[in-house]
Amino acid sequence: MAAKIVVKDLSFSYNHQRVLSAVNLMVEADSILGIMGPAKSGKTTLLRIFNRLCDLIPHVRIEGEVFLDGENILRPGLNVDRLRKRVGMVFDKPVPLPRSIFENLAYGPRLHGIKDKKRLEELVERSLRLAQLWDEVKDRLNESAMKLSGGQQQRLCIARTLAMEPEVILLDEPTYGLDPISTLKIEQTLQSLKESYTIVLVSNNTWQVARTTDNVAFLLMGELIEYGSTHEIFTVPKDKRTDDYISGRFG
Amino acid sequence: MKEKLIEKTLMLLAFSAIGALLLMAVFIFKEGMPIIFKVGIKNFLFSTHWAPTKGHFGVSSMIVSSLFVTIGAMIIGVPLALACAITLAEFAPQRVTVILKPTIELLAGIPSVVYGFLGVVLLVPLIRDYLGGPGLSLLAASIILAIMILPTITSISIDAIKAVPYSYKEGSLALGATHWQTIRMVILKAARSGIITAIILGMARAIGETMAVIMVAGNALRLPQSPLSPVRTLTSNIALEMGYAAGDHRAALFATGIVLFVFIMVFNVSANIITKRWRRE
Numbered sequence: 370m371a372a373k374i375v376v377k378d379l380s381f382s383y384n385h386q387r388v389l390s391a392v393n394l395m396v397e398a399d400s401i402l403g404i405m406g407p408a409k410s411g412k413t414t415l416l417r418i419f420n421r422l423c424d425l426i427p428h429v430r431i432e433g434e435v436f437l438d439g440e441n442i443l444r445p446g447l448n449v450d451r452l453r454k455r456v457g458m459v460f461d462k463p464v465p466l467p468r469s470i471f472e473n474l475a476y477g478p479r480l481h482g483i484k485d486k487k488r489l490e491e492l493v494e495r496s497l498r499l500a501q502l503w504d505e506v507k508d509r510l511n512e513s514a515m516k517l518s519g520g521q522q523q524r525l526c527i528a529r530t531l532a533m534e535p536e537v538i539l540l541d542e543p544t545y546g547l548d549p550i551s552t553l554k555i556e557q558t559l560q561s562l563k564e565s566y567t568i569v570l571v572s573n574n575t576w577q578v579a580r581t582t583d584n585v586a587f588l589l590m591g592e593l594i595e596y597g598s599t600h601e602i603f604t605v606p607k608d609k610r611t612d613d614y615i616s617g618r619f620g
Numbered sequence: 621m622k623e624k625l626i627e628k629t630l631m632l633l634a635f636s637a638i639g640a641l642l643l644m645a646v647f648i649f650k651e652g653m654p655i656i657f658k659v660g661i662k663n664f665l666f667s668t669h670w671a672p673t674k675g676h677f678g679v680s681s682m683i684v685s686s687l688f689v690t691i692g693a694m695i696i697g698v699p700l701a702l703a704c705a706i707t708l709a710e711f712a713p714q715r716v717t718v719i720l721k722p723t724i725e726l727l728a729g730i731p732s733v734v735y736g737f738l739g740v741v742l743l744v745p746l747i748r749d750y751l752g753g754p755g756l757s758l759l760a761a762s763i764i765l766a767i768m769i770l771p772t773i774t775s776i777s778i779d780a781i782k783a784v785p786y787s788y789k790e791g792s793l794a795l796g797a798t799h800w801q802t803i804r805m806v807i808l809k810a811a812r813s814g815i816i817t818a819i820i821l822g823m824a825r826a827i828g829e830t831m832a833v834i835m836v837a838g839n840a841l842r843l844p845q846s847p848l849s850p851v852r853t854l855t856s857n858i859a860l861e862m863g864y865a866a867g868d869h870r871a872a873l874f875a876t877g878i879v880l881f882v883f884i885m886v887f888n889v890s891a892n893i894i895t896k897r898w899r900r901e
């Protein structure tokens with residue numbers, strides 16, 4: 370399978386605190402890569418490097434290379450706005466913009482120059498359908514997005530990312546704090562999306578990783594302990610620490 | 621027991637502060653209203669003829685001057701203040717903001733006579749030499765007021781912008797918006813009720829400012845013909861004539877105070893309404 374993202378000897382520090390050390394990793398195109406690991410092991414940091422949101426924080430230091438379709442996205446002078454259009458991100462806490470449902474969805478496409486009303490409506494409907502939210506909101510697209518439930522807001526955030534028609538979707542613990550039904554819906558959405566998108570899913574929930582991903586990376590204290598197909602990692606982990614983590618023997 | 625006592629004392633203090641305010645309002649109205657009725661509301665508000673020793677009490681040229689001076693100050697001051705606020709809240713490095721914001725706030729504490737003095741010494745000659753007219757003018761007053769309200773508007777706007785949740789900004793950037801698009805479409809929109817409050821507070825300060833305006837505005841009792849005309853505002857008129865006014869004249873100055881009072885009330889109430897409406901959305 371083709372590699373969409375290749376990470377080479379990537380290290381990262383905030384204010385001299387090293388958070389990732391020499392990570393090497395690959396994300397296959399049209400598949401789901403799961404990133405799992407205990408809290409504070411650098412999962413969120415890694416995701417934020419993939420769309421250069423890490424640029425917002427002062428005093429950070431990045432070494433190594435990250436290639437998207439062969440192009441180094443860490444090189445200085447890269448157009449980060451264009452990169453972020455190609456690499457969409459969904460955060461752990463869903464935060465819709467304080468506008469209507471429709472406007473939340475249309476925000477990204479408008480930024481990228483789509484003005485035609487008809488085209489926008491199509492995009493909005495398609496994205497909401499993909500995120501399995503259409504049926505619940507189709508009659509109230511002009512209502513404030515803040516009125517939706519937590520699970521709906523998270524699907525809205527996924528839909529809003531899809532509306533930009535990105536190539537890669539990064540999800541940071543997207544089901545954190547959601548009820549089982551919302552969680553299930555989001556997992557189903559991810560399964561249907563992987564046919565045409567490359568997905569990186571950070572999750573604290575080991576079962577979710579086992580259920581939904583094709584490959585897994587296990588991060589521990591900023592180190593990549595193990596990387597391989599989900600089937601392999603969950604049946605015959607090579608590293609004892611992976612085994613311990615999966616079977617819940619981690620403090 | 622002790623708690624109760626503290627509570628009672630605080631209540632008493634709060635009520636006496638509100639009471640003092642009310643008393644002041646009542647006093648101004650009691651002193652000013654009779655003369656308004658005597659000369660007629662229409663005459664008082666719409667005549668430009670102000671000759672209090674000869675029994676003419678028309679304040680319309682002062683109302684117009686006050687409004688123009690204030691509007692001028694807003695036209696010059698608001699864009700500047702917003703530019704400062706956006707730069708300091710969004711673009712300047714943290715270190716710079718930490719130093720500059722208190723410095724700007726310090727500017728608000730400089731006595732207005734100092735601004736007036738600078739205006740007379742620096743600004744008025746510039747206007748006279750380069751734009752013509754006597755220099756002492758509506759324009760000079762507007763510029764000085766713009767500088768005086770800059771710190772208030774900037775400082776409150778910075779707080780409003782910084783209060784916008786970081787996640788809105790992040791969400792917008794993650795959708796491929798540039799920093800400037802994010803500021804324009806998300807941050808300023810979310811911060812707008814705070815920014816409007818800042819602007820209205822600035823306006824109230826501008827229309828109420830007296831000393832600096834007296835020093836640079838020229839104080840002529842006429843409807844302004846151009847930005848270069850000398851003008852007399854409501855506040856200037858009270859301060860200039862209070863010293864020697866008696867009888868109806870003195871009452872008419874209180875009536876001028878009522879007009880000011882009404883303006884400031886209107887500003888504050890509209891600020892409250894706007895803020896409430898937006899918060900509900």
Ligand SMILES: Nc1ncnc2c1ncn2[C@@H]1O[C@H](COP(=O)(O)OP(=O)(O)O)[C@@H](O)[C@H]1O
Pocket residue numbers: 383388406407408409410411412413414415426
């Ligand atoms: N903005 C930041 N500034 C400084 N340190 C940070 C910042 N974000 C995260 N960290 C630190 O980096 C480490 C890794 O955090 P993170 O990438 O969020 O891990 P995870 O997502 O696996 O919980 C933590 O020790 C955290 O305290």
Ligand SMILES: [Mg+2]
Pocket residue numbers: 412413414541
């Ligand atoms: Mg995290």
